[in-house]
Amino acid sequence: MERDRWLAVDDFGMIDRVVGESIVTCFYCAGLPLWPRHSVYLSKQDGTERRIPIPLQRRSVVLGYLRRPLWFAAVVLGSPAIAAPDRWAWLIAPALALAVTAAMLTFVAGRLTRDERERRALLRQIVGIGAPPTLLPPQLRASLRHDAETAWAAHSGVPWQQAIEHGEASELLIVLAEYEAEPDLIERARASFDQLTN
Numbered sequence: 001m002e003r004d005r006w007l008a009v010d011d012f013g014m015i016d017r018v019v020g021e022s023i024v025t026c027f028y029c030a031g032l033p034l035w036p037r038h039s040v041y042l043s044k045q046d047g048t049e050r051r052i053p054i055p056l057q058r059r060s061v062v063l064g065y066l067r068r069p070l071w072f073a074a075v076v077l078g079s080p081a082i083a084a085p086d087r088w089a090w091l092i093a094p095a096l097a098l099a100v101t102a103a104m105l106t107f108v109a110g111r112l113t114r115d116e117r118e119r120r121a122l123l124r125q126i127v128g129i130g131a132p133p134t135l136l137p138p139q140l141r142a143s144l145r146h147d148a149e150t151a152w153a154a155h156s157g158v159p160w161q162q163a164i165e166h167g168e169a170s171e172l173l174i175v176l177a178e179y180e181a182e183p184d185l186i187e188r189a190r191a192s193f194d195q196l197t198n
Helices: 058-083 085-107 114-127 138-155 160-165 171-180 183-197
Strands: 002-004 007-018 021-030 032-045 048-054
Touching (some): 007 032, 007 114, 021 058, 058 085, 160 183, 171 183
Antiparallel strands (some): 007 021, 032 048
16 A cells, blocks of 8 residues: 555455456545546566556446445444344344445456456467557557567568468467457457367
């Protein structure tokens, strides 16, 4: 946790977690999140954490606001029911409802689909960062795309777009199509690779 002048700043609303990576939103906070500052794509490799600034992620912001307050409310309501059940037993039902809701928002909401986890694992394997290219700052996106294009040029003399059109199968071609952000190229590159591996 850091401080920014008068208020503490901390991460809340973790979403899209895959091995070594996730999205969080940095909030001004006073125990509970008060106001979102910015979202970041966290990437941890070899003990080093990289924080890549990205646009505010609505799901992360909403979950950041909800998770901790719901857990706090569940504890506040549940404590009297545990301490003096003969008087406050009726609080158990709302406390459990809040706890179940908080658990769903903490452990279920914000998860990636299986296909998206595989997509991000492939991106991470090829360029070192699993973030969807559209999330990345333009300069970083251009740098990673250049590295991928250089890797393809060292592998083949055929331009990568033509290689996809000709049905060549390669994970690198899928990533290059992702960085091109052209749905038709992505679909063709994936279809060729799936045909090779199935």
